[in-house]
Amino acid sequence: MRIRSRLLLLVSAALVPALLVSALGVAYIYREEQNFSRASVIEASRALALAFERDMGRRLEILRTLSVAPTLHSGELQRFYSFAAAVASETGGAIILSNLEGRQIANTRLAFGTPLPPMLPVEREARARLGNEATIVSELYLPPRGLGPYSFAVQFPVRNDGKVVAFLTMASFASEIQQLLVAQRLPAGWNATLVDRRGIIVARSVEAGTYVGKPVRDELREAMAARTEGFYEGTSLGGVRATAFFSRVPGTDWSVLIGVPQDALSGPSTRAATLMAALGLLVLAVSLAAAWLVARRIARPVESLRQAAHALGAGQPARVPASGTDELDAVGEAMGAASERMRGATAELERRVAEAVASYEQSQRALMQAQKLEALGRLTGGIAHDFNNVLQTLSAGLETLKLRAADEQRTMLLRCQRAVTRGTELARQLMAFGRVQELRAQTIETGARLAEARHLFSGALPADIRLDFDLESQLWPVRVDPSQLELALLNLVINARDAMPNGGDLMLRARNEVVAARTDLEPGEYVVLEVSDSGEGMSEEVMARALDPFYTTKGVGKGSGMGLPQAYGFARQNGGTLTLDSRRGHGAAVRIYLPRSHEQIDEASPGPQSALPAGAGRVLLVEDDDEVRDTVSVALRAAGFGIDSARTADEALARLRAGERYDAVFTDVVMPGALSGIELAQEIRRRYPHVGVVVATGYSDRAIQVEGVRALPKPYTVQQAVDALNVCLGTVRIDSSA
Numbered sequence: 001m002r003i004r005s006r007l008l009l010l011v012s013a014a015l016v017p018a019l020l021v022s023a024l025g026v027a028y029i030y031r032e033e034q035n036f037s038r039a040s041v042i043e044a045s046r047a048l049a050l051a052f053e054r055d056m057g058r059r060l061e062i063l064r065t066l067s068v069a070p071t072l073h074s075g076e077l078q079r080f081y082s083f084a085a086a087v088a089s090e091t092g093g094a095i096i097l098s099n100l101e102g103r104q105i106a107n108t109r110l111a112f113g114t115p116l117p118p119m120l121p122v123e124r125e126a127r128a129r130l131g132n133e134a135t136i137v138s139e140l141y142l143p144p145r146g147l148g149p150y151s152f153a154v155q156f157p158v159r160n161d162g163k164v165v166a167f168l169t170m171a172s173f174a175s176e177i178q179q180l181l182v183a184q185r186l187p188a189g190w191n192a193t194l195v196d197r198r199g200i201i202v203a204r205s206v207e208a209g210t211y212v213g214k215p216v217r218d219e220l221r222e223a224m225a226a227r228t229e230g231f232y233e234g235t236s237l238g239g240v241r242a243t244a245f246f247s248r249v250p251g252t253d254w255s256v257l258i259g260v261p262q263d264a265l266s267g268p269s270t271r272a273a274t275l276m277a278a279l280g281l282l283v284l285a286v287s288l289a290a291a292w293l294v295a296r297r298i299a300r301p302v303e304s305l306r307q308a309a310h311a312l313g314a315g316q317p318a319r320v321p322a323s324g325t326d327e328l329d330a331v332g333e334a335m336g337a338a339s340e341r342m343r344g345a346t347a348e349l350e351r352r353v354a355e356a357v358a359s360y361e362q363s364q365r366a367l368m369q370a371q372k373l374e375a376l377g378r379l380t381g382g383i384a385h386d387f388n389n390v391l392q393t394l395s396a397g398l399e400t401l402k403l404r405a406a407d408e409q410r411t412m413l414l415r416c417q418r419a420v421t422r423g424t425e426l427a428r429q430l431m432a433f434g435r436v437q438e439l440r441a442q443t444i445e446t447g448a449r450l451a452e453a454r455h456l457f458s459g460a461l462p463a464d465i466r467l468d469f470d471l472e473s474q475l476w477p478v479r480v481d482p483s484q485l486e487l488a489l490l491n492l493v494i495n496a497r498d499a500m501p502n503g504g505d506l507m508l509r510a511r512n513e514v515v516a517a518r519t520d521l522e523p524g525e526y527v528v529l530e531v532s533d534s535g536e537g538m539s540e541e542v543m544a545r546a547l548d549p550f551y552t553t554k555g556v557g558k559g560s561g562m563g564l565p566q567a568y569g570f571a572r573q574n575g576g577t578l579t580l581d582s583r584r585g586h587g588a589a590v591r592i593y594l595p596r597s598h599e600q601i602d603e604a605s606p607g608p609q610s611a612l613p614a615g616a617g618r619v620l621l622v623e624d625d626d627e628v629r630d631t632v633s634v635a636l637r638a639a640g641f642g643i644d645s646a647r648t649a650d651e652a653l654a655r656l657r658a659g660e661r662y663d664a665v666f667t668d669v670v671m672p673g674a675l676s677g678i679e680l681a682q683e684i685r686r687r688y689p690h691v692g693v694v695v696a697t698g699y700s701d702r703a704i705q706v707e708g709v710r711a712l713p714k715p716y717t718v719q720q721a722v723d724a725l726n727v728c729l730g731t732v733r734i735d736s737s738a
Contacts, residue, residue, distance in 0.1 A: 063156035093172035197253030464503030499535030532589035617663030649680035692728035
């Protein structure tokens with residue numbers, strides 16, 4: 001007989017009585033909990049009814065006090081009105097004085113002396129039914145137009161010498177009772193309702209705005225009329241199956257209802273039943289323990305399996321002797337087969353671990369290289385910033401001197417200007433590596449742009465180097481500065497040319513690629529531009545420094561060593577990266593990853609032209625470098641501009657706020673103080689739109705993206721500055737006239 005058959009026989013014998021006991025206990029507890037829940041809700045409805053009785057008693061005490069006021073009995077109605085109005089403002093209701101004929105004499109909701117409406121029909125009806133001596137709590141009613149939403153009234157007779165001479169009424173909005181209901185903090189799902197003697201809802205703790213003024217169901221109204229307290233099972237006004245527990249408010253014909261959904265009412269009973277079911281499971285567990293005692297008799301074959309499992313865990317062959325039990329013998333055979341498979345899997349796992357370790361080490365090397373290049377980029381960017389200021393001073397000074405120099409001196413000044421131009425190109429290469437160059441980004445059609453640049457690359461190659469293009473169809477667009485893209489690829493082409501002094505093959509490939517998570521690149525869609533050659537290749541030592549600025553294996557005067565660093569800086573500045581793959585004697589492949597752009601492709605458009613003469617305005621020059629500021633000021637004054645200067649953006653903004661008027665502001669980006677040049681430009685465009693802004697930048701971590709602001713890269717010529725200011729002034733004047 002199988003183990004399963006023996007265990008099932010034993011458990012079945014123990015389970016039947018345990019389940020019977022559990023079922024009886026669950027039924028008993030469920031019934032008792034249901035009774036307890038109903039009793040709890042009835043007690044809550046009684047407590048609410050007493051709370052409303054106290055509230056009505058408070059209103060009657062106020063009316064009783066007002067009924068004996070001396071000003072009322074002496075006929076000083078205006079003084080009584082003032083006293084009653086003060087009481088009404090504290091209680092939140094209105095005090096109304098009416099005579100025996102039903103005409104209102106005073107109403108604190110209306111100014112004294114204002115024509116007053118007659119006593120409400122609901123009050124006259126109650127007086128006709130109960131007589132003048134009774135104290136009345138009215139049904140819910142809508143006051144005359146303009147005097148408020150649903151209301152109710154408590155009316156008290158005023159006596160003089162034992163005779164009723166008038167009636168005092170406290171009229172209150174039903175929303176006051178609403179607050180009393182909400183303050184009870186009933187359990188979630190419970191709904192407290194106050195109804196008047198006609199079964200009309202006066203207040204409700206849930207969705208009062210929907211149901212106030214509506215009648216309860218006829219069956220429930222009949223049940224409340226027949227008994228002072230009890231419960232009614234049915235459907236709520238919201239269409240939910242619920243039990244309504246009601247209790248009449250003492251001294252009135254109003255009643256308090258507490259509606260509890262059937263699910264919430266049966267919740268405690270269900271929990272109790274669940275507890276008893278758990279007890280039944282406990283009994284079942286005891287029964288299973290008895291089955292375990294029987295199972296011990298057949299534990300020897302299982303012990304054999306345990307020993308085989310230990311051998312399996314140690315990587316040794318697992319052999320299980322036959323036990324005569326079908327299931328155990330089948331498990332033993334499966335364990336033997338599993339031991340053989342595990343030994344093979346262990347070998348495969350060791351191989352994969354070795355590959356993972358190698359991949360991790362490669363990633364670490366790539367991360368260290370990226371961190372080194374990032375540090376170098378920041379260093380070179382800072383150097384370029386200071387270098388640009390020096391070049392700017394030289395450029396402006398030379399141009400100013402050239403205007404005044406004799407003919408024999410112009411040749412020397414032109415040579416100096418050419419040296420400044422070479423320094424400018426070197427500074428721009430430094431900025432490109434530092435990824436701080438101001439880009440004129442456009443969304444371009446990648447394949448078409450590369451095809452157009454083919455003649456540029458071909459012109460840089462000798463006849464013994466063959467250039468081939470392999471461009472994937474439907475290349476994704478990218479957003480870059482087109483000239484910087486061409487410069488980066490041209491640098492790679494020139495590097496490949498120099499690596500093939502005896503000629504060879506040069507291939508430019510472009511493809512779309514979806515990149516998964518990498519240490520040097522965010523996951524996403526990229527266009528990959530690859531320049532590969534059949535040249536000499538690089539050693540590991542050269543590759544380790546290939547992206548360092550000014551590192552080169554060429555002789556003196558054969559290159560600056562900024563080709564690969566410029567391409568790397570271009571890729572990083574545009575959200576991508578550059579990878580280098582080369583071996584000595586096997587050529588090199590450089591890949592630039594550029595993120596796909598989802599923006600619309602930009603159309604080429606001519607730049608703005610200025611038709612205004614030079615020197616047509618007053619300009620505020622903002623520059624923290626004293627030499628640059630003094631030199632450029634002299635040059636711009638010579639061009640005809642009126643020039644004032646400031647050292648910081650904070651000083652410039654203070655001048656504008658003080659009322660000084662300028663046609664344009666010519667500012668640097670990086671300056672000391674709270675504001676940068678970009679933030680100054682933003683403030684001017686927001687507060688002084690009639691003032692033009694030109695921003696000169698040689699180094700900044702932030703792109704200049706302020707509408708209506710022109711950017712001028714440092715170092716700039718005086719002519720470039722004059723042209724930029726003229727265009728800026730022309731644009732501002734055109735906007736102002738429009």
